[in-house]
Amino acid sequence: MPVFVESAHDARDTRINPAHLTALPRLAAPPPTEGDNYEVVVVGSGPAGILSSVLLARYGLASVLTVDSKPESVHAGQADGLQPRTLEVLQSLDLAHEVLTQGCQMHEVAFWNPTDGDGKGIERTAFVPDVAVAARYPHEVTIHQGRIERILNEDLEKHGNAVQRGWEVTKFQLEEGEGEFPVVVTMQKTGGDEKRVVRCKHLIGADGAHSTVRKGMGLSLEGDTTDHVWGVIDTVCTTTFPDIRKRCAIHSSAGSIMIIPRERISGGAVLTRIYCQMEDSPAADKVASKESRGKVTLERIMEQARRVLAPYTIEFGHVDWWAAYQIGQRVAPKFQMSDSKGVPRVHIAGDACHTHSPKAGQGMNVSMMDAYNLSWKLAHTLLGLAPSSILHTYESERHSIAEQLIAFDRSFSTLFSTPLTTTSHTTSGLTHDEFLRVFRTGGGFTSGCGIEYSGSTLVDTSVRGVVTDGLRESGLLWPGRRVMNVRTKRFADANPRDLQDDMPSTGVYRLLVLLPSAFRATPGDFAGLLTAYSADIPARFPQGAVETVIVFPGERGNLEWTDFPACVRAQGEWTVLGDHYGCVYGTFSVDVAKGAVAVVRPDGYVGVVAGLQEGGDGVVDGWLRGVLVGV
Ligand SMILES: Cc1cc2nc3c(=O)[nH]c(=O)nc-3n(C[C@H](O)[C@H](O)[C@H](O)COP(=O)(O)OP(=O)(O)OC[C@H]3O[C@@H](n4cnc5c(N)ncnc54)[C@H](O)[C@@H]3O)c2cc1C
Structure with missing residues (x-):
């Protein structure tokens, strides 16, 4: 074994x-x-x-x-954006530091549209948060x-x-x-x-x-090869456009571009990425698309950016990388x-x-x-x-x-490829509001934080009664969703902790035990359950394959270490956490009067959620037996 x-x-x-x-x-x-x-x-x-x-x-x-x-x-070049969930995963591997400190954090998106009236220029129509869902890192990071x-x-x-x-x-x-x-x-x-x-x-x-x-x-x-050809350039530029250090989606009567602020490169200059939709989108067939892509040159990408940004000016200095490509959505x-x-x-x-x-x-x-x-x-x-x-x-x-x-x-x-034109921006049938709506509703998916795996051996969707069916995007504890980060304070040494940091990617399952408010008054009543979750259940599986993280409501107050059973005291010095900041139960939509238990998979996704008693009575053990060998 x-x-x-x-x-x-x-x-x-x-x-x-x-x-x-x-x-x-x-x-x-x-x-x-x-x-x-x-x-x-x-x-x-x-x-x-x-x-x-x-x-x-x-x-x-x-x-x-x-x-x-x-x-x-x-x-150089190719992909450059890291989404909030990817940042969480890199953090769970202790690999996020350089990315977070040296990359460019994108907190806000600016939307620009043709000037109301004559449509000859562009005007800013909105600033919106880059990440609209609850996330530990409420931004993307760009870095090559x-x-x-x-x-x-x-x-x-x-x-x-x-x-x-x-x-x-x-x-x-x-x-x-x-x-x-x-x-x-x-x-x-x-x-x-x-x-x-x-x-x-x-x-x-x-x-x-x-x-x-x-x-x-x-x-x-398999799938379509659409007929949009795009050019991309990573460059050091000088411009009068005011939002160059923000992510921008710009529709103009001359086409659309996207601006992605980037990191500093050696020598101290700051990169900007510009995606241009080239004006001569080819016909739907592959051969025509490829021919059209072949016509894209660096000079044409620059010229298109100049035309879309007008009347603002842009001058291109160092070009780090550029490419032309056609969009093919296939799986x-x-x-x-x-x-x-x-x-x-x-x-x-x-x-x-x-x-x-x-x-x-x-x-x-x-x-x-x-x-x-x-x-x-x-x-x-x-x-x-x-x-x-x-x-x-x-x-x-x-x-x-x-x-x-x-x-x-x-x-x-x-x-993005559909032109927005003058007055009220409705000529093409596409309004600015529609564009914003798609951007916002897609945020759970694009950030990676709203991903939800459906029912399987590894996701039991049936045991949910203890969690209020709250807003999915708020971070609630839900089978198939990743455990949202919450701030806690460690009981033993009063260290403020991020819960996700107590669930690093080490390949183990974790029992996340959320004790109810009654624990504070009569901790001894919970000794049996805590012993089951901390010692009995983990002992039925290979050593180290199941760990336990315990959260109690509220601040430490009058709780003492001896209020926890001996098995918790023996191994739980780093994993007994207080909801000191009052955000755990609310974020997870768990009734603090009842508490709950969840099994968190090695990749941070919830496998099963149960009431504390039913969890201890067999739900947790039964679920684990489907995914781990017993000893
Ligand atoms: C030219 C280009 C421009 C791009 N621009 C953007 C962009 O602007 N924005 C964006 O988000 N994404 C962009 N992408 C896409 C992005 O880079 C990919 O989505 C991402 O790299 C996917 O990662 P991957 O590991 O699946 O594949 P890849 O990064 O493609 O890695 C595949 C690796 O496999 C190796 N390989 C291939 N065949 C073999 C073989 N037979 N034997 C051994 N090794 C092999 C290759 O050398 C390569 O290192 C671009 C991609 C390319 C190629």
Whole structure:
């Protein structure tokens, strides 16, 4: 039976380190050798691939090979926006600091439309918050993709692994037999003849929109290729336009552009990204679209920006990066391929599964969240902690998100590409208010904070009575939704805490126990329940796989440490928290007179919510038995 071994020095880095894996050689750092066997091979080290590798390394998988056909990671350009949920996830890995301090935080969006009346110029019609839903980080951060990849690459190396660059996967096959490693992967040195054939238990195709792995699964991206061609430029500019340091959506009679304020680059200059919809959108067919895209030049992007911003002026200095692209909203019909026993063995993530326009700032985010969803399930399965059936929830959860992404992107792109014209802005049938409404209602989805996974082995939607059916976007404790951050104060040392920081991404389940107000008057009455949640239930599962976080209402007041049972005192010094700031129960919509218990999955999403008594009487134990092996 695998056991969790906690390092005395750094529990967060090495929480999952099961003994049985030491039987496998630590192969990852050296380049692939013919005939090597791996737990997982990751193809691609873009945002989806590198995050998968980081998580698998952190979860204790010693035998993971990550290959990328390119000699180095992205230097400039491509995706640049991190959404609030992605920031929460990076924070849960202690990787958010550089992003938050060095990136550009976008708190506000400015909307500009054709001047009322003659429509010859543009005027600001609204400032709105960039993030409209409850979030720990109520803003996006812009910083270029290469920097995120660098942060993740450094973390991977810190955890004893590294990307093997210059290896292109050319094909894979599922060869089932007696062996443990049924996926055969063939790769070739980029630009050379050298070949390697290795085997693995699981293959992750995070190899971008033209994914070889997806094609090997016999799948293609399906959906429309719309006929909007866009140009993007990362530049240092000088302008009289007053909102250049804000995210702006600008409709003018000369077309539409989007402005994204960016980070400072070396030398001290500040970047600005400008997305332009090019005026000569091609016809709907692919060939015409490609031809039209080919006509986009740097000078034409600049000229279009000048025309849309007029009468304001803009001068372009250093150009960091520019590109032309056509919007294609597509999604793969499946994200996994199973062996004959029904065990998913090949998984695709990121752009390999879905492509869409960059306007809603989703590229890096949805890709990384695919990896975040998949990696802990894969680790638990490989470590023998969970039945392989949990792997199926990767496709059911993330395919649905991809479909929502495509639907949202389609409506947002169409609105963005539809001209707003003069007086009352209704000539095209599109009003400014309609545009704002779509922007706002999409906020839960685009921020990542409003994502809700539907019912499955990992989300029990039936036990909800204890939570008021409040406003979904306010952060309530709800099966399928991530646990919203709330401020607490730790009982032991009066440290102000963010609840999410007490649930880092270490691959474990957490019982979040919200004690009722009666606990304050008669704590002894709750000793049995607290013992069940802190000791009895966790002891039925592999050591360290289930932790307990306890919240009591109100300030510390007259409560003493001895009011908690001995088992809580033994392990809970860091995880007994007071609702000192009075926001926990209200935010979660939990009746403070009743309390509640929730099981929080390793990725921070609520698996099940129950009343305190029913939770202790079997709901929590029963749910955990469906997703973890017992001891
Ligand atoms: C030119 C360009 C411009 C973009 N502009 C924007 C933008 O302005 N805004 C925005 O939000 N998004 C933009 N994107 C999209 C954004 O970069 C992606 O959504 C994001 O990078 C997806 O991450 P990923 O890890 O899924 O895939 P990718 O970042 O594409 O990473 C895939 C990796 O797999 C590697 N690979 C591919 N095939 C193989 C193989 N057979 N063997 C080994 N390695 C392989 C590649 O070298 C690459 O490193 C742009 C993308 C491109 C290509």
